[in-house]
Amino acid sequence: MNNFGYHRPASVADAVKALGGSGDARIVAGGQTLLPTLRARLATPSDLVDLRAIAELKGIKAEGDGITIGAMTPHAEVAASDVVKGAIPALAYLADHIGDRQVRTLGTIGGSLANNDPAACYPSAVLALGATIRTSKREIKADDFFQGLFTTALEDGEIITAVHFPKPEKAAYEKFVQPASRFALVGVFVAKAREGVRVAVTGAGQEGVFRARELEQALSANFSPDAAKGVKVAAGNLISDLHGTAEYRAHLIPVLTARAVAAAK
Amino acid sequence: MPTVKMTVNGKPVSAEVEARTLLVHFLREHLDLTGTHVGCDTAQCGACTVHVGGKAVKSCNMLAVQADGAEVTTIEGLATGDTLHPMQEAFRDHHGLQCGFCTPGMVMSAIDLVKRKADLSEAEIRAGLEGNICRCTGYHNIVKAVQAGAAATRGR
Amino acid sequence: MADTGNPTGIGASVKRKEDFRFLTGQGTYTDDIKRPGQAYAYILRSPHAHAEIVKIDTARAKAMPGVVAIFTGADYDKGGVPCGWQIHSKDGSPMVEPPHFPLCKDRVRHVGDQVALVIGESLAQARDAAEAIAVTYKELPAIVSTADADKPGAAQVWPDAKNNTCFDWHLGDKAAVDAAFAKAHHVTKIDIVNQRLAPNAMEPRAAIGDYDRATGEYTLYTTSQNPHVIRLLMGAFVLQIPEHKLRVVAPDVGGGFGSKIFHYSEEALVTWAAAKVRRPVKWTSDRSEAFISDAQGRDHVSHAELALDKDGKFLALRVSTKANMGAYLSTFAPCVPTYLSATLLAGVYTTPAIYAEVKAVFTNTVAVDAYRGAGRPETTYLLERLVEKAARETGIDRVELRRKNFIPKDAFPYQTPVALQYDSGDYFSTLDIALKRADWAGFEARRAEAKKRGKLRGIGISTYIEACGIAPSAVVGSLGARAGLYECGSIRVHPTGSVTVFTGTHSHGQGHETTFAQLVSDTLGVPFDSVEVSHGDTNKIPFGMGTYGSRSLAVGGSALVKAMDKIIAKATRIAAHLMEASAADVEFKNGEFSVKGTDKKVPFGQVALTAYVPHNYPITELEPGLEETAFYDPLNFTYPGGCHICEVEIDPDTGVTQVAKFTAVDDIGRVINPMIVEGQVHGGVVQGIGQALLENCAYDNESGQLLTGSYMDYTMPRADDVPSIDVATHNTMCTHNPLGSKGVGEVGAIGSPPAVINAVLDALLPVGVKDITMPATPVKVWQAIQSAGSAKAAE
Incomplete structure (x- = not known):
């Protein structure tokens, strides 16, 4: 990889300052996606701002109607957290199925969301649960946050600090892995809340994570696996690649949704 | 160039490195700890697995500067003299290695796996080794070794 | 013994x-070795599948920090990398043998072809400098498809190889085969693709060249399965260094599976460059570099026909194969589809007449050569799929059809119609033991139980033979080998x-x-x-x-x-x-x-x-x-064989195939260490399962880019993809070597793929699927179920 300056600020304020200080600085959170990208020389930042020393970005707590997870909390901690398992077991399950054990030890929720890889797991949970992303500047609703492939509402120099998840009545995540990378070929997060049912799909959309409205409608009327199975998803905007055609992904979405509905708790 | 300081296999070390130096290259090139291997460049194969702060990570997917101040354990730090760690012993007893290249990462990963949960089923072991690729053994004897290594570690 | x-x-x-x-x-692997004063090499590789090199400008790169030297094709003054096996075509003409220089002179012929050698004080500096080399390419149309390579209009890889044909070879008695087909009661036909694989030893290749000015001696440390062969090929053919001045060391090597047999041009480059820069020069491959520079395996496309009499006895077999050589001829590439493949077409059967044609083609892809099994997995897969299909078509039980045609235990030594003489074997026993261990008889109950859970369960079998310890030297020499064995x-x-x-x-x-x-x-x-x-x-x-x-x-x-x-x-x-x-x-x-x-x-x-x-x-x-x-020098090949049985369960909603059970019963002759033998079978079987269900080197037909160039897209079998393997042996002794041993390294990879695919097709039989290509990935299985469903609906 190309060389770069390295900064390890101890506060969010210092991190924001470090980011603003150079032309092409990038944040490194867990680094589990960024490091391979740098190694392949697909990104050549002038500076890396490492958030690992910022204590205020870490930790999981119950808050209000749900839970709040610090941006620098690794997947392994979310997966093992009694707070998460108690409030939203589907979220702990999802965290436990990202990458592999070594990756989960370093990879963080903030990094995953800021990167918004179209095959990442977390965006589906954030979107389906209607979570709120807290940043160094503001709060952003999940529906406004994801804006296409590797694109989010985050502005330059804006840092995710935490994510707040409201507790649903029940929820589940079903991940169908791309066999080589083990990313999601299709991942479906189903959440049933007072406001209705939300179904978010990752891995499949050409524009990244999206809500499957036709499935949400069907499940709002009848929250049952059969209701999900009966829905036909259009393949038009879905990804086609070596590991799955758009039609295959379109087929998998209701299949996985039905499984998630059956598993929801 | 940044200076990194860390404790590797119980010994304090420090060196000036380029910021872009991966932890695995720091271990191999600067400390001559060549037991940690590099088998891919996409953080998939796990041959580079070491423990940082007591947890298994892929040292090819972490910068040396990110490990500044950390306690690092590599495959070289497991045995006590000629006495192997029970997991190493189990790999030998059960022929859990052939060419030996993935082995250091596999053993470091297995130790971390059985530490997190004591009594693992075959399916849990197989799932738990997702981050380590072996081309020689077909995993059959690795699974047996991890089962035995888990039992021996518990017994210790 | x-x-x-x-x-x-x-x-x-x-x-x-x-x-x-x-x-x-x-362990001391090549990349673990640090020679005093060593410099680091990075190889700038072609991003294009096929292009003319118009200009290479290294001026800016040479001025970069830490650069020791930069060499291009114009600087390289030694020989090309030779091929170790010469095949002659049907008409007696020798195969087309294009030159293979370690650095391209004027044209690149596959993604990854070698354009410049950059030597730096550190690898990072060498790579930084390589990025600063300006290469002007004129892109040319590329051909990557095995099936289309010899068709009119295909891009031409080498001017001397008309229709991209390297050789057009045959074996067997065509007239006898034609006569047998003329009186056949039934003919079963099949089209088979044996897809291209990347061997993927976990240790990427590496090489260190060292030159001692005082003695004039060269040392090459390299990730090789055969250091003396490398010394001979590199010393005599490429760099003209006499053996007594060239030492080749292959220290601990992290797996090979065939891919580290061959003499690679990087070995020659670092050795050559070490003398030029008067420092040891180390090159270590990245994994992504390995995908575009290590010789790959398989890549055969075949059509086969089997003639049977009314009782199901095999009368004759004819096979026509196209084999992809890639852009260059790797060390043993030409013998893989020919003498390691067609000579095994009798399998374990008494088929009296066999005729095989093999056309080898050049394409704009990485060279193809031996990979675990080399030729024998291709033949076994073809035969065992064909026999299975014949059983389905004739209504004869698939196990019975095999038994009916087995070479009897008392028929050894057995002369096949395709050159080989098998010395020993007991196919009935390995079959019976495998059927018992796999509980073949109880399968239908398991299928019914799976059906209740909404799953499609299938069982598949393969009875195979292979040939190991290729020899004697005099015979292989007459067949084109340029070395003794x-x-x-x-x-x-x-x-x-x-x-x-x-x-x-x-x-x-x-x-x-x-x-x-x-x-x-x-x-x-x-x-x-x-x-x-x-x-x-x-x-x-x-x-x-x-x-x-x-x-x-x-x-x-x-x-x-x-x-x-x-x-x-x-x-x-x-x-x-x-x-x-x-x-x-x-x-x-x-x-x-x-x-x-x-x-x-x-x-x-x-x-x-x-x-x-x-x-x-x-x-x-x-x-x-x-x-x-x-x-x-052995008197004959050895002939391990056996029976593999696989049981799979398919989720029809997703197309996911789970290997539920795998049984391998092999005849490998004298065993010295059963623990090691079992380990060899486990590993081989999982590579075979990998071929059947997971692995594929896919190239883009238009651009010639490798689409599966990393572990993000090339599916390596992981621990949770496979089950534990039930392994047993039933050994008959090799009759012509003093140990009685036959060999075990490849049996797993040879016997398993057809067992897996036959199981997949058995599972899919109730839903009307009749064919599937490897790897049977979830999407492919799902698509097959869908098209069988719509075909049924259309009926």
């Missing part, structure tokens, strides 16, 4: 000697009775340091711990052909037996002298020489000491010392 009950002897599952160093991180072994008995074994084979996971020590310690009666096995260094080992084709024990082990015969013969004469007896009356057993019918005896260790301290010694008849070398 027989199992002796010795706990460290032949037949014992002795723990491996090599494991302590590997388990403690003390013997092996060399040396036994050095030290004065105190310990033994160093020098073998020309190379261990890169197979455990030779243990197996050969068992063989030698048991035969000479010296303690297991007193035997050390040395391999992998041309300055230590007299000579060697290396390890591939499951040859190490059958050929290399036999060489050691021959060397030990010489040791024992000499030691017997020394012992006879010490015991004042006639050598004819002295026998050697359990490490002791004794005089028949007396209580006189002298231990092996005392004889060894006497040989080196010859105070009381028959010095006029015998030289002092106790060290012997033997070269063993």
Whole structure:
């Protein structure tokens, strides 16, 4: 990889300052996606701002109607957290199925969301649960946050600090892995809340994570696996690649949704 | 160039490195700890697995500067003299290695796996080794070794 | 040779000697070696599948920090990398053999082709500089498809290879086959694709070139399965360095599976460059670089037809295959689809007439060469899919059809119509044992139970034979091999009775340091711990052909037996002298020489000491010392075989195939270490499952780009993709080597793919799917179910 300056600020304020200080600085959170990208020389930042020393970005707590997870909390901690398992077991399950054990030890929720890889797991949970992303500047609703492939509402120099998840009545995540990378070929997060049912799909959309409205409608009327199975998803905007055609992904979405509905708790 | 300081296999070390130096290259090139291997460049194969702060990570997917101040354990730090760690012993007893290249990462990963949960089923072991690729053994004897290594570690 | 009950002897599952160093991180792989003053090489590779090199501007790069030197094709003044096997076409003409220079002169022919060598003080600096090299390419149309390569209009890879054809070869009696087909009761036809695979030894290739100005000696450290072969090929053909000035060391090597047999141009480049820059030069491949520079495997497209009589007896077989060579001819590439493939078309069956045609084609892809099994997996897959299809079409039970056509146990030695003579085998027994272990009889109940859970369960079988220990030299020479295929072994008995074994084979996971020590310690009666096995260094080992084709024990082990015969013969004469007896009356057993019918005896260790301290010694008849070398050239191939049975369960909603159960019963001849043997089968079977269900090198037809260039897209089998494997052996002895051993390295990868795919098709039979290509990925299985469904609906 190309060389770069390295900064390890101890506060969010210092991190924001470090980011603003150079032309092409990038944040490194867990680094589990960024490091391979740098190694392949697909990104050549002038500076890396490492958030690992910022204590205020870490930790999981119950808050209000749900839970709040610090941006620098690794997947392994979310997966093992009694707070998460108690409030939203589907979220702990999802965290436990990202990458592999070594990756989960370093990879963080903030990094995953800021990167918004179209095959990442977390965006589906954030979107389906209607979570709120807290940043160094503001709060952003999940529906406004994801804006296409590797694109989010985050502005330059804006840092995710935490994510707040409201507790649903029940929820589940079903991940169908791309066999080589083990990313999601299709991942479906189903959440049933007072406001209705939300179904978010990752891995499949050409524009990244999206809500499957036709499935949400069907499940709002009848929250049952059969209701999900009966829905036909259009393949038009879905990804086609070596590991799955758009039609295959379109087929998998209701299949996985039905499984998630059956598993929801 | 940044200076990194860390404790590797119980010994304090420090060196000036380029910021872009991966932890695995720091271990191999600067400390001559060549037991940690590099088998891919996409953080998939796990041959580079070491423990940082007591947890298994892929040292090819972490910068040396990110490990500044950390306690690092590599495959070289497991045995006590000629006495192997029970997991190493189990790999030998059960022929859990052939060419030996993935082995250091596999053993470091297995130790971390059985530490997190004591009594693992075959399916849990197989799932738990997702981050380590072996081309020689077909995993059959690795699974047996991890089962035995888990039992021996518990017994210790 | 027989199992002796010795706990460290032949037949014992002795723990491996090599494991302590590997388990403690003390193995020495090539990239672990640091030569004093070493510089680092980075190879700038072509981003295009096919292009003219218009201009290379290195000026800016040469000025970058830490750059030691930059070389391009214009600077390279030595030879090209040779091919080690020459095939002649039907018309008698030799194959087209294009030049393969380590750095391209004017054209690149695959993504990854080598454009410039950049040497830096550090790898990062070398790579930084490589990025600053400006190469102007004129892109050309590319051809990557095996099936289309020889069609009109396809891009031409080499001017001399018309229609991209390297050779057009055949084997067998075409007239006899045509006559048999004319009177066939039934003909089964099949089209088979054996997809391209990337071998993916976990250790990426690496090479260090070193040049000693004082002595004029070159040393190459390299990730090789056969250092002497590399010395010969690189020294004699590429760099013109005589053997006595060139040392090749293959230290610990992290897996090979065939991919580290070949002489690669990077080896020549670092050796050549070391003398130019007068520093050791190290090159280590990245994984993504490995995908575009390591020789790949398989890539055959075939059509086959089997003629049967009304009772289901096979009358004749004809096969037509196109084999993709890639852009260059790798070391053994031409023999894979021909002499390692077509010669096995009889399989375990009595098919009396066989005719095979093989056309080898060039494409704009990485070179293809031997990968675990090399030719035999392709043939086995074709045959066992064909036999399965014939059973379905004729309504004869698939196990019965196989039995009906097996070569009977009393028919050995058995001459096939495609050149080979099988020496031994017992296909009925391996089949019966496998059927029992797999509970074949109870399968339908398991299928019914799975159906209740909404799953499609299937069972598949493959009965296979393969040929190992390729030899004799005279025969392979007549077939086009440009090397001998013997092996060399040396036994050095030290004065105190310990033994160093020098073998020309190379261990890169197979455990030779243990197996050969068992063989030698048991035969000479010296303690297991007193035997050390040395391999992998041309300055230590007299000579060697290396390890591939499951040859190490059958050929290399036999060489050691021959060397030990010489040791024992000499030691017997020394012992006879010490015991004042006639050598004819002295026998050697359990490490002791004794005089028949007396209580006189002298231990092996005392004889060894006497040989080196010859105070009381028959010095006029015998030289002092106790060290012997033997070269063993086998009389025939060896023929492992067996039966593999796979059981799968398919989720029709997702197309996911789970291997529920796998049973392998193999006949591999004499076993020295059962633990190691089982490990070889486990690994081979999982590579076979990988081929059947997961792995594929996919190229984009238009751009020629490799689409599966990393572990993000090339699916390596992981622990949770596969089950534990039930392994057993039922061994008949090889009749022509002193050990009776046949070889085990490749059986797993050869027998398994058709068992898996036959199981998949068996599972899919109820939903009307009749064919599927490897790898049977979830999307492919799902699509097959969908199209079978719509075909049914249309009926």
